[in-house]
Amino acid sequence: MHNIILIGFMGCGKSTVGVKLSYHLRLPFLDTDKLCEQKMGKTIRETFEQDGESFFRETETEVLRSLSDGKNANIIATGGGLPLRDINRNILKDVGTVFYLRATPETIFDRIGQDTKRPLLLCEDPKKRIESLLKERDPIYMEAADHVIDVDGKDFRRIIREIASLCKEQK
Numbered sequence: 001m002h003n004i005i006l007i008g009f010m011g012c013g014k015s016t017v018g019v020k021l022s023y024h025l026r027l028p029f030l031d032t033d034k035l036c037e038q039k040m041g042k043t044i045r046e047t048f049e050q051d052g053e054s055f056f057r058e059t060e061t062e063v064l065r066s067l068s069d070g071k072n073a074n075i076i077a078t079g080g081g082l083p084l085r086d087i088n089r090n091i092l093k094d095v096g097t098v099f100y101l102r103a104t105p106e107t108i109f110d111r112i113g114q115d116t117k118r119p120l121l122l123c124e125d126p127k128k129r130i131e132s133l134l135k136e137r138d139p140i141y142m143e144a145a146d147h148v149i150d151v152d153g154k155d156f157r158r159i160i161r162e163i164a165s166l167c168k169e170q171k
Contacts, residue, residue: 003096010080011112012103018077033079083144100145105131
């Protein structure tokens with residue numbers, strides 16, 4: 001088995017599903033946002049404020065590249081913006097099987113609309129921002145994904161079963 005990569009918009013459940021899936025499949029869990037924060041020595045929000053988004057995106061690409069030479073399989077949750085760069089979409093395919101956890105703007109807003117740790121949502125109308133970004137990003141996520149898992153109205157157990165079933169089919 002090789003890496004299982006979870007992509008999707010912020011708040012779609014990548015980290016939560018990733019942790020639970022890692023227990024289910026007995027594989028290590030890695031979060032690219034956490035790996036970036038370790039590499040930069042500060043939070044993503046601090047990096048956006050002090051160094052800008054482009055610096056963060058470069059760091060994301062470096063972190064992703066470092067995961068492509070792994071010998072062991074992992075569950076990898078990516079940041080919501082990671083697949084936006086062409087180079088990252090190419091690297092993702094080399095790193096493992098990519099699952100897009102797709103959620104509606106309403107689900108995302110319900111989950112993270114009030115979250116002040118999300119730099120892209122620090123604006124006057126977070127719901128409108130979510131709708132706009134999701135409309136822009138959905139085709140990119142679709143292009144990057146090997147599989148799409150709709151998460152609206154599903155509990156984590158069902159999402160994990162769907163991913164695990166698709167992984168078994170690929171063997």
